[in-house]
Amino acid sequence: MADVGRLAGVSQVTVSRALSDPSMVSAETLRRIQEAIRVTGYVPNALAGALASNRSNLISALVPSVTNVVYSSLLHAFSKIMRERGYQLMVGETGFDPAEEEAVIATHLSRRPDAMLLTGIHHSPGSRRMLMSAAIPVVEVWDITETPIDCCVGFSHVAAAVAAANYAHGRGYERAAAVTAGDERAARRRDAFVKQFEMLRGAPVATIDFKGHASLGGGRQALATLIADHGFSGGVVFCSSDQFAQGILVEAKARGLAVPRELAVIGFGDQEFAPHTDPPLTSVRVDRDMLGSAAADALLARFAKIPLVGAVTDIGFQIMERETS
Amino acid sequence: MADVGRLAGVSQVTVSRALSDPSMVSAETLRRIQEAIRVTGYVPNALAGALASNRSNLISALVPSVTNVVYSSLLHAFSKIMRERGYQLMVGETGFDPAEEEAVIATHLSRRPDAMLLTGIHHSPGSRRMLMSAAIPVVEVWDITETPIDCCVGFSHVAAAVAAANYAHGRGYERAAAVTAGDERAARRRDAFVKQFEMLRGAPVATIDFKGHASLGGGRQALATLIADHGFSGGVVFCSSDQFAQGILVEAKARGLAVPRELAVIGFGDQEFAPHTDPPLTSVRVDRDMLGSAAADALLARFAKIPLVGAVTDIGFQIMERETS
DNA sequence: ATGAAAGCGCTAACAC
DNA sequence: GTGTTAGCGCTTTCAT
Numbered sequence: 224m225a226d227v228g229r230l231a232g233v234s235q236v237t238v239s240r241a242l243s244d245p246s247m248v249s250a251e252t253l254r255r256i257q258e259a260i261r262v263t264g265y266v267p268n269a270l271a272g273a274l275a276s277n278r279s280n281l282i283s284a285l286v287p288s289v290t291n292v293v294y295s296s297l298l299h300a301f302s303k304i305m306r307e308r309g310y311q312l313m314v315g316e317t318g319f320d321p322a323e324e325e326a327v328i329a330t331h332l333s334r335r336p337d338a339m340l341l342t343g344i345h346h347s348p349g350s351r352r353m354l355m356s357a358a359i360p361v362v363e364v365w366d367i368t369e370t371p372i373d374c375c376v377g378f379s380h381v382a383a384a385v386a387a388a389n390y391a392h393g394r395g396y397e398r399a400a401a402v403t404a405g406d407e408r409a410a411r412r413r414d415a416f417v418k419q420f421e422m423l424r425g426a427p428v429a430t431i432d433f434k435g436h437a438s439l440g441g442g443r444q445a446l447a448t449l450i451a452d453h454g455f456s457g458g459v460v461f462c463s464s465d466q467f468a469q470g471i472l473v474e475a476k477a478r479g480l481a482v483p484r485e486l487a488v489i490g491f492g493d494q495e496f497a498p499h500t501d502p503p504l505t506s507v508r509v510d511r512d513m514l515g516s517a518a519a520d521a522l523l524a525r526f527a528k529i530p531l532v533g534a535v536t537d538i539g540f541q542i543m544e545r546e547t548s
Numbered sequence: 549m550a551d552v553g554r555l556a557g558v559s560q561v562t563v564s565r566a567l568s569d570p571s572m573v574s575a576e577t578l579r580r581i582q583e584a585i586r587v588t589g590y591v592p593n594a595l596a597g598a599l600a601s602n603r604s605n606l607i608s609a610l611v612p613s614v615t616n617v618v619y620s621s622l623l624h625a626f627s628k629i630m631r632e633r634g635y636q637l638m639v640g641e642t643g644f645d646p647a648e649e650e651a652v653i654a655t656h657l658s659r660r661p662d663a664m665l666l667t668g669i670h671h672s673p674g675s676r677r678m679l680m681s682a683a684i685p686v687v688e689v690w691d692i693t694e695t696p697i698d699c700c701v702g703f704s705h706v707a708a709a710v711a712a713a714n715y716a717h718g719r720g721y722e723r724a725a726a727v728t729a730g731d732e733r734a735a736r737r738r739d740a741f742v743k744q745f746e747m748l749r750g751a752p753v754a755t756i757d758f759k760g761h762a763s764l765g766g767g768r769q770a771l772a773t774l775i776a777d778h779g780f781s782g783g784v785v786f787c788s789s790d791q792f793a794q795g796i797l798v799e800a801k802a803r804g805l806a807v808p809r810e811l812a813v814i815g816f817g818d819q820e821f822a823p824h825t826d827p828p829l830t831s832v833r834v835d836r837d838m839l840g841s842a843a844a845d846a847l848l849a850r851f852a853k854i855p856l857v858g859a860v861t862d863i864g865f866q867i868m869e870r871e872t873s
Numbered sequence: 874a875t876g877a878a879a880g881c882g883c884t885a886a887c888a889c
Numbered sequence: 890g891t892g893t894t895a896g897c898g899c900t901t902t903c904a905t
Contacts, residue, residue, distance in 0.1 A: 558891075558892090559891070559892055559893085560892095561891075561892065561893080562890085562891060562892080565890090565891085572890075572891095573890070573891080574890060574891090577890080577891085596897090598897090599897045599898070599899085600896080600897050601897085602897070
């Protein structure tokens, strides 16, 4: 920066001003500085800038897994808005594990992010403590709670599952099953679905739980197990993810089961492929783009010191009724 | 850090040493420092450390899109190894656009990453210039070239497509089509496939190109178009992605076409669901975990100043022959 | 509109 | 094994 200044015949501070707010220097000086930057190939050092200004323009975003499209699409929407505002993203994976999350939070905080996005509302006491003393805006996404660390953007998983159960009941299905991946929020949906459906029908709901993430293969296997071990037939299967639902559809087709007459399916997430399966998949839609942009807006409001009207934003959900149920 | 030192009865540098290399301070001092850290809730400032040491422990990773599992799984494998070695990832999305990539590279370089991972081997002259003068290790992934910026890890897209064409020819298919997403590497595979198949069979290959990313819906639509507009029947469809292939399978089933007898399909990427479609999908497998770890190893070797035996690592590919072809 | 000086919180180099 | 000193490359504050 000093070199650039020398070449432009001004001091180093003037270059700094030209870069941070061009209106602070005269037009002629600005021109000479820009020329000098071009000639020298100068690249600003954001590390030094952050240290001096105590603002890093970095946002830390922690998700369970980047390979799961429900989280990566959130990241995509969130980062788009943040980048437009001059913020860069540091991404961390927590693997659905609060202890792992705590470790990732610690390393990320050492980079002095200006804010942090966290997935879910359950965090270890250590995590909460670190975040509180870091005193930066924090947004928790994908779920809502009355007691967020700072603010949260999401929807009620219980409400979504109850709505699905009511819907299934309304369509007249007398039997139900739930297929669930190893994810705390999915488990809460399963529990709420089971409770509600059993209340409405008085019939027990069969459940299949997987340890890991949802997959097409898992869905196929789940249906096979449901039929073989639970004697399941003629009911509706509530899945924790569209991946499972798609697998169930494939397995049903392979077995010659008519969907939805002999077997109905409800997915979760309304992924891109959902309208294009055969038959088109009924699924619970959560607007992930809106989730990402609402999370960004919440943080931006914090930066602008705009008092949040409410710390919790419920973006809701919607049952996309298609032809599998 | 000075506060911690005061509490522990040592100077600030000693705290720095205790943190960077515990063996440099006496056991008793170390104990007192750790206690002081616990009491004060001290969180190191990695920004200041990076500025002083000229090492940020940050790696910048640029991919076209984080929502595409082929890139996010690479990121996952890459970041796992890097994190174990104490490096953190800054992720950037370039959207398949060299100009966008150049802008992202510029902002990322201002954070002074210790190394950079880039997707593909085609970069703007401006990008190359910035990277050269940054003088950091750079690894280009997903493709190989004799003239990498620094080093590259990938496979030959031409060789993969030629192998697919040879395979299709060997299976006796007399007609072929190619369905391709808007991605430069996919287009190169399409061209190589078309050229090779036409050479072997003398029959023209029908092509369907999409502007955006691959999707199940796109695959269904592609098959419909192939049948309606190209009078395509009884051949093999080479897809640039398993997503397309899956869509073709769904559409074929909906139309009552027997796979592979009346219609054969070859996917690309061998995604998780490929072995579980009905029938199981033949696909070109690229080991994305290996890609990520080989890229990490290449960078790590650079850091250790180990002279690379070769700057280019070809991880190859494999045709996973299943039942759709 | 521009400059001089101080300092952000660390690490590196050199003492002892 | 520990302390002292001097920066890293910026932004901030105060002058002019």
